[in-house]
Amino acid sequence: MTGIRVALAGNPNVGKTTLFNALTGSRQHVGNWPGVTVEKKTGRINRSGHAIEVIDLPGTYSLTACSADEVVARDYILEERPDVVVQVVDATNLERNLYLTTQIAELGVPVVIALNMADAAEAGGCAIDRERLSALLAIPVVRTVGIRGEGLDDLLDAAVREAETPPHHEHTVGYRNDVEAMIASLVGVLEADKDLAERYPLRWLAARLLEGDENALAKVRESPVSPRVQALLSTIDPDECEAAMADRRYDVIAAVLPQVRTAGARGMNVSEMVDRVVTDRYLGIPIFLALMWGTFELTFAVAAPFVALIEAGLARLSAAVAGSIGPAWLASLVGDGIIGGVGSVLVFVPNIFILFLILSFLEDTGYLARAAFIMDRLMYAIGLPGKAFIPMLIGFGCNVPGIMAARTIEGERDRLITILVNPFISCSARLPVYILFAGAFFGAAAGVVVFLLYVLGIAAAIGSAKLFRHTILPGESSPFIMEMPPYRLPTAGTSLLHTWSRGVMYVRKAGTIILAGALVLWCLASFPFGVEYGSSASLAGALGHLLEPLVAPLGFDWKIAVALLFGFVAKEVVVGSLGVLYGAGEEGDALSTAFLADPGLSAATALALMVFVLLYTPCLATIATIRKETGSWKWAGFSVAYGLVLAWLLALIVGRIAPSFIGGA
Amino acid sequence: MEPSDQNAPLRGAVTTLDCIGPACRCRIVGIRASGALRKRLLAMGMVPGADVEAVRAAPLGDPVEYRVKGYALSLRRAEAGQIEVVPEEE
Numbered sequence A: 001m002t003g004i005r006v007a008l009a010g011n012p013n014v015g016k017t018t019l020f021n022a023l024t025g026s027r028q029h030v031g032n033w034p035g036v037t038v039e040k041k042t043g044r045i046n047r048s049g050h051a052i053e054v055i056d057l058p059g060t061y062s063l064t065a066c067s068a069d070e071v072v073a074r075d076y077i078l079e080e081r082p083d084v085v086v087q088v089v090d091a092t093n094l095e096r097n098l099y100l101t102t103q104i105a106e107l108g109v110p111v112v113i114a115l116n117m118a119d120a121a122e123a124g125g126c127a128i129d130r131e132r133l134s135a136l137l138a139i140p141v142v143r144t145v146g147i148r149g150e151g152l153d154d155l156l157d158a159a160v161r162e163a164e165t166p167p168h169h170e171h172t173v174g175y176r177n178d179v180e181a182m183i184a185s186l187v188g189v190l191e192a193d194k195d196l197a198e199r200y201p202l203r204w205l206a207a208r209l210l211e212g213d214e215n216a217l218a219k220v221r222e223s224p225v226s227p228r229v230q231a232l233l234s235t236i237d238p239d240e241c242e243a244a245m246a247d248r249r250y251d252v253i254a255a256v257l258p259q260v261r262t263a264g265a266r267g268m269n270v271s272e273m274v275d276r277v278v279t280d281r282y283l284g285i286p287i288f289l290a291l292m293w294g295t296f297e298l299t300f301a302v303a304a305p306f307v308a309l310i311e312a313g314l315a316r317l318s319a320a321v322a323g324s325i326g327p328a329w330l331a332s333l334v335g336d337g338i339i340g341g342v343g344s345v346l347v348f349v350p351n352i353f354i355l356f357l358i359l360s361f362l363e364d365t366g367y368l369a370r371a372a373f374i375m376d377r378l379m380y381a382i383g384l385p386g387k388a389f390i391p392m393l394i395g396f397g398c399n400v401p402g403i404m405a406a407r408t409i410e411g412e413r414d415r416l417i418t419i420l421v422n423p424f425i426s427c428s429a430r431l432p433v434y435i436l437f438a439g440a441f442f443g444a445a446a447g448v449v450v451f452l453l454y455v456l457g458i459a460a461a462i463g464s465a466k467l468f469r470h471t472i473l474p475g476e477s478s479p480f481i482m483e484m485p486p487y488r489l490p491t492a493g494t495s496l497l498h499t500w501s502r503g504v505m506y507v508r509k510a511g512t513i514i515l516a517g518a519l520v521l522w523c524l525a526s527f528p529f530g531v532e533y534g535s536s537a538s539l540a541g542a543l544g545h546l547l548e549p550l551v552a553p554l555g556f557d558w559k560i561a562v563a564l565l566f567g568f569v570a571k572e573v574v575v576g577s578l579g580v581l582y583g584a585g586e587e588g589d590a591l592s593t594a595f596l597a598d599p600g601l602s603a604a605t606a607l608a609l610m611v612f613v614l615l616y617t618p619c620l621a622t623i624a625t626i627r628k629e630t631g632s633w634k635w636a637g638f639s640v641a642y643g644l645v646l647a648w649l650l651a652l653i654v655g656r657i658a659p660s661f662i663g664g665a
Numbered sequence B: 001m002e003p004s005d006q007n008a009p010l011r012g013a014v015t016t017l018d019c020i021g022p023a024c025r026c027r028i029v030g031i032r033a034s035g036a037l038r039k040r041l042l043a044m045g046m047v048p049g050a051d052v053e054a055v056r057a058a059p060l061g062d063p064v065e066y067r068v069k070g071y072a073l074s075l076r077r078a079e080a081g082q083i084e085v086v087p088e089e090e
């Protein structure tokens, strides 16, 4: 059996993920590209005696070396030499998609075009003569419909055929005469360096040098021919050459298109009609706000029965455990520790899944791009790009995927700021803490209090973004250049898959970090052996007493100090550990009653506590994600320290001024 | 380019893309930006010679959605201001 490596390339939003999933099914492996935080997905297929490995390259508009995504895609094709590159092309948007084709073809690898979204193109009355397109480009073109899995076999066959054919002529764009002359002289010079000639297609390298491509310049810097290359380059204007080449690529495409495409009448299409309303000057913002509000309403309303179900199940399980497990300490470990700890996270699973489902839906339909369009002006004022809005929105569900969503932001500083302020966006794990305290102390006004906390979180994020922009990460925010993809009706499959992959991450967190945290908590609350669980005499109690002086100015006692400490594992654990410490169990009502009976807890203290929980140190999973996404512990550590300081200060202020508003402690 | 006479509307005069009103068409004649921004713009089809139509501004006035090379692209006015265009006659 021979192995064939197939790299999937393409613009963003062309259905590449859908096609990759359809091709590889569940046989996927997700990792990272070496050295960068760009996700690398690979999958294996066996087909007619070939072991095919499919590598999903990041979605890019071009192969210049401007963003991490582009460098990854380009270096993979250039250095790893896949047997064939399959470019997924959006049939409804040939012109811009083929621009990337001209760049991939220049790299001298066999290429196959998957003409995806063929259904959408045909529905729009646009007919594409595939054979003619294939003949003109000298590239096989296969019709595919990713969402229905159509054309996959043909695509694989074409890829295998191309991979096995010895490389034919290089099919590259012919540039303007003077540019071609320069390329020829550069190639003449470069040929003298055998190493370079072996590693890179010289025509491609010469063209990049003409454009002043940093990455390409670095490749020849060490070469003995470097001085002669520099001498040649000193005579040209790289900006002008670059524009001339880009222009020429589009010219070639413009010459091909009329021969292969009979465009449907381009009247008012559905996307345009929707956009007229959705991005309308007066309606745009209200619709956006209504959608966001609806998202959260649905998240909680739809999830409620499932949450109740899980709670009931956990209660049964605890009861069963308590009744059947022998030694009391083991029953306590399983019941209080494992079921209590992990259960406190599991109850959010329905909320998280539904939130992710709605967000995936908004993303897959193309609405999120409109949201960024509408919000950009505001985000810009904050010092962030419009795209930073999406990570923030997702952060309301959970900061982990929120921070991961910052990957779509190109500027490194913008990305860092977006990541660092994300923990202030109040994730759903903090909600149970608010519900508990606001419910116990603010009665009918609880809703307003919770709302204000969300607002405070947003304000903290904005203020911090401004602060970072002016201090540790100075500079302009990166330009906003965003495609507005046409609206698409996502299939249940794509949205569910997106939801699933994000949701599973959350559950995995529950299964690992939180389980470990729960066990540590149980140990601290149970030792030294023989003490009453979670009492003042336990290790947890001792720790709390140790920390008490630090939080005393905020009005918190040792119990709260312990709960906050454990909230570091995951913020929802704060509720569980208070339950343990107050000896009230997980039941919300019992705990509220216990709070009200505690003379040390006033409404003002409760408010300060909620503020503290909102802002302090992100949970363990978030810290791990920050570390992973920024590539350094430095930023993760910074995030922890900054959050603690900010939380302490604001909780202090709130605790001091609150009494004058809510009628004293 | 010929010097335009007096105060007649400057047909064919070079302006920048951010000055193009909604539903107006124009043709790109130059890109002032350099570096990464330039590469991005070129890759997204904002090349000299391309026809561009301003579609609409966002509710808060910025960014602006354009139609170029058969698809929709949105840019901030700051970036659009780096693109030199000649308005097209109706």
Ligand SMILES: Nc1nc2c(ncn2[C@@H]2O[C@H](COP(=O)(O)OP(=O)(O)O)[C@@H](O)[C@H]2O)c(=O)[nH]1
Pocket: A011, A012, A013, A014, A015, A016, A017, A018, A019, A059, A116, A117, A118, A119, A120, A144, A145, A146, A147, A148, A364, A365, A488, A489, A490, A491, A494
């Ligand atoms: N009509 C149609 N929609 C598709 C097709 N392939 C993907 N989609 C939809 O296009 C959207 C973007 O797809 P996705 O795979 O996430 O694109 P990516 O950004 O290229 O990975 C999703 O809503 C898909 O359901 C197709 O062949 N036809």
